[in-house]
Amino acid sequence: MTDTKKAKHHREPWVHIVKRDDLPWWKAWLIRISAIVIAILLVGVISTLLTKVSFLEVYEVMIKGVFGRLFEGGSTTMLWKFLQETAILLCLALAVTPAFKMRFWNCGAEGQALMGGLASMICMIELGDKLPYPVLLGVIFLTSMLAGALWGVIPAIFKAQYNTNETLFTLMMNYVATQIIKYYVYIEGGGSNTIQPVAAGNLPIIGDNRYLLNVIIVAVLTVGLFIYQKYSKQGYEISVVGESQNTAKYVGINVKKVIIRTMIISGAICGIAGMLLVAGTDHSINTNTVGGQGFTAIMVSWLGQFNPFIMVLMSGLVVFLRMGAGKVADTCALNASFADIAVGIVILFVVGCEFFIRYSVKFKHSNKEVKA
Amino acid sequence: MIITFICRAILLGVPLLFGSVGEIITEKSGHLNLGIPGVMYVGAISGVIGSFMYENACGNDIAAMNPFLSVCIPLLCSIIGSVLMGLIYSFFTVTLRANQNVTGLALTTFGIGLGNFFGGSLIKLVDSDMPSIALTKTSNFFTTKLPFADDLGAVGEILFSHDFLTYVAIAIAIIATFVLKRTRVGLNLRAVGENPATADAAGINVTRYKYVATMIGSAVAGLGGLQYVFAYANGVWSNNAFGDRGWMAIALVIFALWNPSLAIAGSFLFGALCNANNYIQGLGTETQELFKMLPYVVTIIVLVFTSMRKKREHQPPESLGLSYFREER
Numbered sequence: 001m002t003d004t005k006k007a008k009h010h011r012e013p014w015v016h017i018v019k020r021d022d023l024p025w026w027k028a029w030l031i032r033i034s035a036i037v038i039a040i041l042l043v044g045v046i047s048t049l050l051t052k053v054s055f056l057e058v059y060e061v062m063i064k065g066v067f068g069r070l071f072e073g074g075s076t077t078m079l080w081k082f083l084q085e086t087a088i089l090l091c092l093a094l095a096v097t098p099a100f101k102m103r104f105w106n107c108g109a110e111g112q113a114l115m116g117g118l119a120s121m122i123c124m125i126e127l128g129d130k131l132p133y134p135v136l137l138g139v140i141f142l143t144s145m146l147a148g149a150l151w152g153v154i155p156a157i158f159k160a161q162y163n164t165n166e167t168l169f170t171l172m173m174n175y176v177a178t179q180i181i182k183y184y185v186y187i188e189g190g191g192s193n194t195i196q197p198v199a200a201g202n203l204p205i206i207g208d209n210r211y212l213l214n215v216i217i218v219a220v221l222t223v224g225l226f227i228y229q230k231y232s233k234q235g236y237e238i239s240v241v242g243e244s245q246n247t248a249k250y251v252g253i254n255v256k257k258v259i260i261r262t263m264i265i266s267g268a269i270c271g272i273a274g275m276l277l278v279a280g281t282d283h284s285i286n287t288n289t290v291g292g293q294g295f296t297a298i299m300v301s302w303l304g305q306f307n308p309f310i311m312v313l314m315s316g317l318v319v320f321l322r323m324g325a326g327k328v329a330d331t332c333a334l335n336a337s338f339a340d341i342a343v344g345i346v347i348l349f350v351v352g353c354e355f356f357i358r359y360s361v362k363f364k365h366s367n368k369e370v371k372a
Numbered sequence: 373m374i375i376t377f378i379c380r381a382i383l384l385g386v387p388l389l390f391g392s393v394g395e396i397i398t399e400k401s402g403h404l405n406l407g408i409p410g411v412m413y414v415g416a417i418s419g420v421i422g423s424f425m426y427e428n429a430c431g432n433d434i435a436a437m438n439p440f441l442s443v444c445i446p447l448l449c450s451i452i453g454s455v456l457m458g459l460i461y462s463f464f465t466v467t468l469r470a471n472q473n474v475t476g477l478a479l480t481t482f483g484i485g486l487g488n489f490f491g492g493s494l495i496k497l498v499d500s501d502m503p504s505i506a507l508t509k510t511s512n513f514f515t516t517k518l519p520f521a522d523d524l525g526a527v528g529e530i531l532f533s534h535d536f537l538t539y540v541a542i543a544i545a546i547i548a549t550f551v552l553k554r555t556r557v558g559l560n561l562r563a564v565g566e567n568p569a570t571a572d573a574a575g576i577n578v579t580r581y582k583y584v585a586t587m588i589g590s591a592v593a594g595l596g597g598l599q600y601v602f603a604y605a606n607g608v609w610s611n612n613a614f615g616d617r618g619w620m621a622i623a624l625v626i627f628a629l630w631n632p633s634l635a636i637a638g639s640f641l642f643g644a645l646c647n648a649n650n651y652i653q654g655l656g657t658e659t660q661e662l663f664k665m666l667p668y669v670v671t672i673i674v675l676v677f678t679s680m681r682k683k684r685e686h687q688p689p690e691s692l693g694l695s696y697f698r699e700e701r
Contacts, residue, residue, distance in 0.1 A: 019699060105473055105693075107406075164679040165688055167404065167473060168626055172668045172675070175616060179665035186658040295477050302474045335492030337485045337611070344482025348464065351475055355468035359697075 017359045028357045035353035036317065039346040043325065046341075051332035058328055065327025066320055082319060084211040084281065087218040088273060090315040092290075092297035094218075094225050094308060095269035098262050099152075100298075101229065101306050102242045104159065108170030110294025111177035112148040112267045114287075116274025118181060119147035121195070121285045124278075125188065128200025136201050140279055141272075148271020149264045151177060156263030160256035174294070178287050185286055197283035203276075214276045221269065226308040238262055270294075299347045321346055375526050377644070377651050382534060383604055385643030387412070387614075389541045390596030391621025392628060392635045393548055398458075398589035399625060400552060401582045402565040402691040403465055406476025408593050409618025410483020411457045415594020416601045417487040418453025419446035420609045423510040423602075424494060434509045442513045443536075446598060454594025457483060458587040466582045469695040480618070488611040495611075504610035511607025535603040537595065544592055548632040561585055565689035568696035578696060596621065623671040629678060629686045642667045 023031075047058040066082050092109045099106040123140045131139065151173060158164040189195045206212045229235040241248045241258050248255050278285050300318055304311030325342035329335060391412055398405045405411075423446040430436040461479055464470040494505050515535045524532065552558040563571040564581045572578050600617065601609055624642055628635035645667045649660035678686045 017697075019697070107473070107477075158676055158679065162676070162679040162682075164676055165626075165692075167406075167693070168622070169672060169675055171619065172623055172672050175619065175668045176665045176672075179661055179668075182661040182664075183658050186661060191657070292481075295481070298477055299474050302471060333496075335489045335496075337488035337492060340481050340485025341489060344478050344485055347478040348460070348475065348482065351470040351478060352464050352468045354470060359469075 015361060015363050018362055020358060020360050023357055031353050031356050032350065035349045036346065039349035040321075042349075043321070043342045043345055046345075047325075047328050047332075047338075050334060050338075051328070053328075053332055061328050061331050062320075062324030065330075066323045078323075080209060080211045082316075082323060083215050085323070086312075086316050086319045087211075087215045088277060088281075089293050089297055089300060089319055090312060091218045091221060091273040091276065092270060092293055093300040093304065093311050093315055094221055095266050095273060096298055097225065097266075097301045097304075097306050097308070097311070098229065098235075098238055099266040100301055102238045102259065102262050104156070104259060104263065105167040106152065106155075106170050106263065106266055107167050107298060108152065108155065108173045108294070109270050109273075109297050110290050110292065111170070111174035112151045112270030113274035113277070113290045113294060114174075114177045114181055114285075115151040116144035116148035116271025117278040117285050117289055118177075118184060118274070119143040119271070120201075120275045120278040121184075121188075121198075124198045124201035124283075128198060133201075137203070140201055140275060144271040144275035144279075145268040146271070148269070148274060149267040152263045152267020152270065153260060156260045160259045181285060181287050181289075194286060195284045199283070201279060202283055203280040211281070214280045217272070217276065217280075221272070222308045222312060225269075229306070229308075234258075234261070296343070299351075303347065303350050317346070318343055373651065375529055377647070378530050379533060380647050381640050381644035382530075382538065383643070384646050385639035385641075386534075386538050386541050387596035387600040387604065387617050388621045388624050388642050389545060389635055389639035390537075390599060391593045391618060392624035392639065393541070393545045393632045394589040394591070394593030394596070395622055395625045396589075396628070396630055396632050396635065397548060397552075397592065398586050399630065399689060399692055400561050400565045401585035402568060402689050402694065402696070403462070403582060403586055404472050404476065404693045405458075405461055405479075405586065405589065406473055406622070407457065407461050407479030407483060408476075408590075408622055409616075410480035410486075411454050411461075411590045411593050412483075412597035412600075412618045412621070413487030413614060414457050414483045414597070415450045415454040415591075416597030416609070416614060417490050418594070419450035419598040420494070420505070420507065420601055421490060422446045422449030423507050423607075424505070427507060427509060432509075434512075437509060437513075439513050439516075442510050446510060446602065447595075450594050450598040451591045454590045454597075455587050457594070458590025459583075461590070462583045462586040465695060466579055466586070469697060472693050472695070484612075487614075491609050491611050494609070502610075504608050504613075507602070507607035507609070509607070511602045514602040515606070535599070537599040537603055540595070541599070542636055545632040545636050548592075552632070562689070565691060568691055569698075572696075572698060578698075593621070620667060623668060626675050626678075627671050629674075630688065645670070 044055055044058045047053065048055045053061070065078070067079050092113060095112070096106045096109050120140045120143070123136065123143055127136055127139060155164070155166050155169040155173060158169065159166045185193060185195055203213050229238070237248070237253050237258050240251070240253060241255055245255055248258070274290070277289050282289060296318060300311055300315045304314045321342050322339045325339040326336055329338040391408055395405060395408050423442065426442055426445045427437070457479065461475060464475045465472050491505070495503060498505055514537065517533050552562065560571065560576045561581055563574065564576060564578050568578045597614060600614055601607065605613065620642060624635055624638050628638045646664065649655055649663040655663070
């Protein structure tokens with residue numbers, strides 16, 4: 001063993017990594033933004049190579065595809081669709097954030113939202129003609145929050161009590177939820193794979209836009225979660241538990257209680273997302289209602305540094321890429337999965353660039369710090 | 373009927389076995405690779421692309437195809453594809469120390485996207501009526517049975533009637549168990565996964581072990597995708613057909629308590645659970661759907677029980693999911 005150490009001493013590595021002190025915020029953001037820009041350029045290059053459409057045209061197709069003919073004074077349909085999808089993704093990202101801040105890897109947003117949606121669906125079908133409209137809305141709201149919270153709190157209880165691995169537990173809960181939905185859809189749809197849209201218990205439409213209320217609800221949630229995390233005692237407890245469970249215990253925080261309480265909140269917000277999808281948008285449910293966004297939300301929350309307002313931008317970016325790349329694929333007769341590849345590339349770049357924020361790379365013969 | 377049921381369970385279980393053995397090897401180095409579903413898609417599509425090119429090069433004529441090449445080309449392509457995915461994952465999580473869960477999920481999105489993208493493009497290329505691409509000729513070579521399998525009756529059918537990748541999967545699982553438990557390399561790998569700082573102090577090259585384990589793990593997992601396409605689906609690729617099997621493979625890791633040999637039995641049990649609904653008389657379709665959640669429920673129960681009993685050899689690797697930076701201890 002001493003031999004290897006001696007050998008290492010003689011042969012100094014040509015590059016080594018040093019932990020940085022805190023970088024000023026604007027430098028950190030410069031790195032993040034350049035990573036996003038590089039990734040988007042890379043997506044553009046790949047599109048150009050695949051379709052032989054010129055480089056700038058790719059972005060033109062993307063922007064026009066997402067924002068529709070807004071600039072030519074035409075319809076705003078696509079813009080509203082963009083806002084709606086951003087709102088839903090943001091809502092799920094908001095939901096997982098308090099849990100992540102506590103270092104609880106809630107990978108079950110998908111299932112929690114599905115259960116919330118299922119609760120709304122059952123209320124709409126079973127109670128739709130029995131309750132007056134305002135009461136019905138209240139019942140839908142409460143039951144979907146409860147259903148989401150229930151699905152989230154089961155792994156939390158076991159985590160708190162026995163330290164069961166929550167990443168794997170929440171992951172498995174997604175598929176249990178999916179199968180329950182399949183079961184319910186089969187029964188309610190009379191043997192088909194679809195439930196016809198239900199007219200009762202739909203969220204009210206403000207003005208003449210069916211997505212506006214969804215966007216407003218998520219906006220309120222965003223501000224609410226920001227205040228909760230930053231200014232409330234519970235929010236502070238979450239960050240202490242996340243930093244170090246031992247510190248939390250030492251200062252007298254009941255760690256088990258915080259874990260369970262936070263997952264109830266996380267699950268409940270997922271439940272709201274499910275309600276927005278079912279009662280607010282589709283008026284029906286199937287296994288694809290959430291469509292894998294529970295997983296995308298995890299990445300959005302991480303990219304947004306657990307800050308709700310940055311998460312707004314990040315979910316906007318992800319949805320823009322997804323819709324834009326989808327549009328590029330559509331116009332150039334590529335397969336629609338091109339959008340997934342684009343989103344994957346951008347997320348990998350942003351996750352990877354954190355390295356250059358936390359560490360600096362030093363080369364052997366120069367004292368200058370090199371930033372890639 | 374019971375024999376078909378067992379054979380079917382084994383056939384369904386083998387992709388899961390590949391996936392979970394690959395994931396166990398990776399997790400033993402302390403890396404929770406949630407990108408395995410994506411890796412399996414890439415493994416499958418790389419094999420499909422390889423075999424597609426070879427079939428075309430032979431003019432789609434089965435007589436012109438060399439049996440050895442038509443097995444080896446997809447195999448090699450699949451391994452290259454999935455090792456590249458493993459390389460991406462280890463570059464981000466080992467070298468750049470990025471968050472493992474986020475990297476893994478991004479890799480899954482990316483890999484499934486790649487699979488469906490190339491799959492969809494190939495389907496368009498052959499311009500068929502069905503939304504799928506059939507490589508039945510290559511599949512025939514993959515599913516060639518042992519010559520004496522039919523002579524041995526029921527025993528022969530259960531033990532010897534499978535495609536060769538099934539035996540490869542079992543062999544890999546047994547070898548992996550042996551290497552992990554009985555060799556110096558395995559001991560070092562487990563040390564890296566349990567406590568990288570200690571391993572580093574003992575002179576083990578932590579980075580190299582993590583890279584190699586992740587890449588070998590991905591290669592093994594990718595074979596699961598290949599087996600699915602060429603043995604289970606008879607060489608027919610259609611987009612999203614592989615489904616949630618990648619996640620089920622990750623579930624199987626827990627069920628097998630991080631022991632590749634147990635994963636063999638576990639994968640056949642999962643295959644049986646996935647399939648049992650078709651063999652129980654008088655089940656309505658709605659009850660069948662409830663039956664399909666059994667593998668996941670069983671996994672949750674195993675997960676809860678192992679964490680309650682706190683038996684040391686049944687726990688996940690100590691540093692699973694944490695990145696290691698030498699100067700930070």
